[in-house]
Amino acid sequence: MRTRLIAASALSLFLALVASAKGAKTVQLTRAEYEDRVQAVWTAQIIAVLMAWPHEHQVASTVWLENFPKRYTAAPVDDDWYYEMCAVRAFERYGIHLTVEQLGRQWLENHCGSWGSSEQARLNLEKGVKPPDTGHPRYNKLWFTIGPQFSSDVYGALAPGMVNAAGRMAREYGHLNGYAEGTDGAVFMAAMVSLAFAEPDTKQIVRHAARLIHPDSPYRKCLDMVIAMAAAGQSFEEIVGAVENRWHIEYPATNNAVPNGGIVAASVWFGNGDFLTTVNLAARAADFTDADCNAANAASVVGAMHGMKCLPKHLVAQLGDRIVGDRMGPVTLTPPVDEKISDLAKRTVVIGEKILLANGAKLVGESNLPLTSPGRGTAPDRAPNSSPPPEGQRVGSATSAKPRAASLLIPIEGPVAQPAELFSLADLMRYWNPDWTLERAGFGGAGGGMSGIRGITYLDGDVLATYPRDEVRGLVLRRTLKLRERASLTFQAGVDAGRAWELNVYANNKPVLKRVIDGGEDSGRNWQEVKIELNEFAGQNVTLRLYQRVLVAEKTPGNAYWKGIEVK
Structure with missing residues (x-):
């Protein structure tokens, strides 16, 4: 059964747009709402990947998808979310001022990098090449592919409503395994997830997220094609066909960033915030695409918009609130993964609160009066060379979480185009x-x-x-x-x-x-x-x-x- 669109009145459970004294827009989220929507970002991408997996680098779907192709009792570990899980670990270890080189150390420790540009990044790290060079065309032959794009949803979840902050993180950390078109994709996906916490219109989400990419970028030109054709009334099928004919010829790899990014944009635009519609659009868009990654990116936007209630309950139940696995392709993961998705969401929110407060958000009580929180968000939790917390004591876990204020009052940023990052x-x-x-x-x-x-x-x-x-x-x-x-x-x-x-x-x-x-x-x-x-x-x-x-x-x-x- 298709997931129903969340009624506009229900958005008040998650979103309150108010005007500050200076007239700037803000979004107000309780911690429970923030956690719910972050958990939906993680869960949505997992469900979408498992649904669209049979069409990854294969022919497109021609039937309506509403179930997994096989039965699951837990989510398998996959690169679509494992690299983001390791980013959360890196923030916990090094603090909110994490550098891309520190993220590279986390990748080495956890053995990130199984395929594509991410595998090239891991091989570079093992040879002693330091980030951001690990993603640069000088050293990474797949710099223009999808690695940064499918692993950037988390940066939008860490900066809801702060689209430029999300984009900056995606660009910097995306340089670990990509460059130019590759990191443009990371910026676009992080921006859409960030905007989805504050914008109920998927068309506006796509339009505004695209503005972060410099107009000279091939990635931006592809997005502009999608937006212009959609605004002119052309169908989803016409648009993704045009994207493939123009851009997949230029970038023949099925895991390239540019045409896959165009498919994600069209899926979000025409999905109108409905989970199953969005996933099915990505799965049926075209033959020989990275359909599962595209579905995951688009679904994450829907999860950020509506929270867990927008996800099919029978599919959520099969995940068992758990991600499990010890290998991805040829790589053994260290340590093996066995984590609760809900705990992962809590840990993400703890980091996100600090990033938000460092960028101008405020903690407010039920009466919207500011609550003081000296020093919050101004420095990392630990010194850069300190060890991670002991197992079971991670920041944001049930054993370490502290009571939070009623709400976060977050100023909504207007998108600002980043400097051009071009490479031929x-x-x-x-x-x-x-x-x-x-x-x-x-x-x-x-x-x-x-x-x-x-x-x-x-x-x-x-x-x-x-x-x-x-x-x-x-x-x-x-x-x-x-x-x-x-x-x-x-x-x-x-x-x-x-x-x-x-x-x-x-x-x-x-x-x-x-x-x-x-x-x-x-x-x-x-x-x-x-x-x-x-x-x-x-x-x-x-x-x-x-x-x-x-x-x-x-x-x-x-x-x-x-x-x-x-x-x-």
Whole structure:
């Protein structure tokens, strides 16, 4: 049975919009209301993932979903909420002024990072790379994917109504496992959850959350497409089809941030605050998307709007108020997870209260008079290097919680666009070899939740991996310089086993090399030495062009790998 929309009159149980002396809008939440809605954020994303899981990186749903595909007695641990659980632990350990480097330490301790950009972040941490570099394109080849996006709902829950504070946390902590488009997604999702505590209209939630993203960002351009088409009266199906046709072609991986973010925006917009409608929209949006993560992000917004009563009771009951598990994919979690969802909500609220008070919220009694609370929200609970609380004594647990004031009076922030955080694949040349330019590189689809997809452009130490955006025109490395009397171009060209690509080299308009770089049947990566004499161009200004062409007859296309390129 479809969950009914929460009646407008029922919102008064959760939300009281009042005007302060200066005319600014505020939201007033009792601690019980705050806990209920935070618990719904956690629970909603878990239920949504379990419902939409069969459609993750698979074909879309075509039937109405209202049950889990199998019976559960507890929620399994999953990356959609485990990384957020570890963020809560990090706040408890280091306080509300948590840094991304401290969050990285928590990730190492708890073994976060099983798949995608999060796995790349974990591998970087284990190699000694420090955040925020762990998410930067220099070190993380999947920086543009969904990792920060699906693990940022918690930052909205920690800053209800304070959309800019939520966005700042999402950007900073999202740099652990992403950058640019990846962290734009984190900001958008955190902003929607934050706004959902104070805004009853899902259309306004999407509009206002989008404003935090800089207009030049591809992510913002995708959101603007969704909003403009919806405002023009086009249907959900028309909008998600347009998003996929425009942006999934640009970002072929099924776990990319931009088109998946557009699907989440459309699901929230057209879901109108109804849980099952919202989840079903995300599950049926398009084939080969990150449907479970999309459903979770969209459902978290609904949970923040309405609290636990909006969630299907028969699905909530199957979770048993518990998250349990000791592994995620190839990674053993330390320690194993066995936590009550309701306790997780209480702990989140304790941290959230401190963040809110540090950003201008007030504790008020039943008469709305301020209650004094010296020093609250101005410093971390512990020094940065202190140990976590003993088991059973975590901040916010039943054994440590203290009585709270009747309500939090929270000033509602208007969204302010963050500075642009932009990165193009051509920018990789800053780190590989700035004498050369990279043109027509493609994001590719490898590492996107489906095995065997060809091609992706990234850096791996001193190796540049490339795949063209346009398989017909290919990709080109270019350099213009004046040659000395005797000169040669040398480099190594690599290919994966079972794949091939064609190397074409031009000096000005003259083709000087054409060679198929074939990986053969051997395992591992095959390297070939390339040396091209350029003596006939001595003393001239020469433009060197190195093309990667991937449409080779009777061969499977694959990445090109380049290293050690020199003109000497």
